[in-house]
Each structure stands twice: as C-alpha cells, then as structure tokens.
Amino acid sequence: QVQLVESGGGVVQPGGSLRLSCAASGFTFSNFGMHWVRQAPGKGPEWVAFLRYDGDNKYYGDPVKGRFTISRDNSKNTLYLQMNSLRVEDTAVYYCARAPGRGSSTSYFDPWGQGTLVTVSS
Amino acid sequence: DIQMTQSPSSLSASVGDRVTITCRASQSISTYLHWYKQEVGKAPKLLIETTSNLQFWVPSRFSGSGSGTEFTLTINNLQPEDFATYYCQQSYTTPLTFGQGTKLEIK
Numbered sequence: 001q002v003q004l005v006e007s008g009g010g011v012v013q014p015g016g017s018l019r020l021s022c023a024a025s026g027f028t029f030s031n032f033g034m035h036w037v038r039q040a041p042g043k044g045p046e047w048v049a050f051l052r053y054d055g056d057n058k059y060y061g062d063p064v065k066g067r068f069t070i071s072r073d074n075s076k077n078t079l080y081l082q083m084n085s086l087r088v089e090d091t092a093v094y095y096c097a098r099a100p101g102r103g104s105s106t107s108y109f110d111p112w113g114q115g116t117l118v119t120v121s122s
Numbered sequence: 123d124i125q126m127t128q129s130p131s132s133l134s135a136s137v138g139d140r141v142t143i144t145c146r147a148s149q150s151i152s153t154y155l156h157w158y159k160q161e162v163g164k165a166p167k168l169l170i171e172t173t174s175n176l177q178f179w180v181p182s183r184f185s186g187s188g189s190g191t192e193f194t195l196t197i198n199n200l201q202p203e204d205f206a207t208y209y210c211q212q213s214y215t216t217p218l219t220f221g222q223g224t225k226l227e228i229k
Contacts, residue, residue: 035218044209045158045166047218061217062123095165106213108156110168110177 002026002111004096009116016086016120022079022096022113030054030074033099035109036081038092038118048094049081050105059105063089086120093117124148124212128221134229135200143195143224145210150190154214157186157195160207160223169208170195202228 008020022034036048049070050059058070069082079096094116097109125148135141145155153173158166168177170186173193183198197204205228210221 039166044220044223045211046220047216050216059216100171105216106154106218108168108171108211108213109158109166110171112165112167115165 002098004098004111004113006094006096006113006116009094009118011119011121012086013122014086014088014120017082017084018086018118020081020083020094020096020116020118022081024077024079024096024098027098029072029077031102033102033104033107034070034072034079035097035099035107036068036070036079037095037097037109037112038090039095039115040089040092043092045095046092050099051079052105053102057103057105083118086118088120091118091120123217124151124214124219126210126212126219126221128208128210128224130224131222132225132227134227136229137200137202139200140196140198141200141226142197143208143210143226145188145193145195145221147191147193147212147214151212151214153189154212155186155188155193156211156213158209158211160209162206166209197226200226 005023039045051070067085097112099107157170159169160166174186
C-alpha cells in the first residue's frame with residue numbers, strides 16, 4: 001500500500017538548521033509531485049512547498065521562502081526538506097504528502113505521512 | 123493569497139443528526155475545493171476532492187457541493203466515527219491554503 005514515512009524532526013534552537021526526510025513506498029515515486037505541509041499546535045494545516053516529479057519547478061509558501069529548500073532523490077524514493085534559519089514560529093508537525101499528478105503544484109494532498117515534530121525553542 | 127473561511131468553527135451534534143459545514147473563499151476558485159478529515163493525533167486524510175468527488179473509503183452519507191466562492195460539506199445520519207475536525211483547502215492557485223477547521227463534537 002502507499003506509504004509515506006517522515007523522519008528528522010527534533011528540537012532545535014532559533015537560527016538553527018534541520019533536514020527532514022520522507023521515505024515513500026507502495027507507488028512509483030518518480031511519477032508524482034510531492035508536497036510538504038505543516039501544522040502548528042492547535043492550528044490548521046499550512047502548505048510549505050511543492051516539488052515536481054523530476055526535481056524541477058519548486059514552489060514555496062512565503063513564510064519559508066529563502067530559508068527552506070525542497071529536494072528529492074528518486075533513486076532512493078525519498079523527499080527532503082532542508083530548513084535553515086529556523087524561527088520559533090516554524091514549530092509544527094511537518095507532513096509530506098503526495099500530489100495526484102506529476103507536475104502541477106496546484107493540487108490536493110493524498111496521502112499524507114504520519115508527520116514529524118519540529119520544535120524551535122531556546 | 124486566497125483566504126478560506128470555514129463556519130462554524132465548532133459544532134455540537136448527536137448521532138443520527140444532519141450537519142452542514144460551510145467554506146468560503148475570498149475569491150472565486152471554480153470547483154478547486156477539497157475536504158479533509160483529521161482525527162486527534164493523526165494526519166489529515168482526504169475526504170472529498172474537487173468539490174464533490176468522494177474518496178473510495180468515504181460513506182455515501184457524506185456529500186460536497188458548491189462552486190465559485192461558497193462550498194458545503196454535508197454529513198447525513200452522523201455516526202460516532204464522524205466526530206473529528208474537518209478542513210477545506212483550495213487548489214486554484216499557490217499558495218495552497220486551508221480553512222481554519224471545524225471541530226465536530228458529540229452533543
């Protein structure tokens with residue numbers, strides 16, 4: 001079955017960096033665009049970034065633009081999110097989610113991984 | 123950015139009731155509106171895509187409708203497993219945006 005498993009979350013100080021990974025299985029990873037979505041405690045989800053199936057065409061939400069980088073390794077069926085210059089307001093559960101197609105950033109999210117918690121605190 | 127506003131923010135209902143959740147967009151999004159169900163401690167799960175297309179696992183007591191700026195999620199004959207938080211999301215344009223959620227609680 002289709003499965004997405006995030007890892008790499010943890011506690012980091014403001015200004016620090018963290019790299020999240022999302023391991024995909026049960027489908028042909030290289031055929032699908034992928035998203036990162038986050039959810040702060042007690043809040044609704046917030047879209048973070050999208051990457052096309054081939055690693056080209058990246059899109060970011062304004063709060064993370066210039067600080068976060070989305071990438072993928074199709075040979076390892078893995079999606080990444082490099083997070084630099086982290087802020088307290090980046091504290092959230094980070095989910096990876098699959099897009100329904102290859103290239104369009106404008107899509108719904110299905111399925112989602114179980115999430116990994118990132119806490120930015122001094 | 124397109125703002126998505128859900129109402130109500132919370133809703134108390136009984137098993138067997140019919141409930142309607144509304145999602146309004148700050149500009150027209152055609153039918154690019156999707157609904158998710160989130161249970162406590164779990165990831166959101168796609169419930170309905172593109173306004174009215176139910177996912178395979180969703181019972182027929184759920185339905186979605188609307189276009190433009192106003193959309194509704196209706197649940198008939200509420201069951202215990204339906205009590206959760208529901209979110210709408212637009213995919214008309216980036217940034218993709220969500221509503222703030224509607225928490226459906228047992229009365």
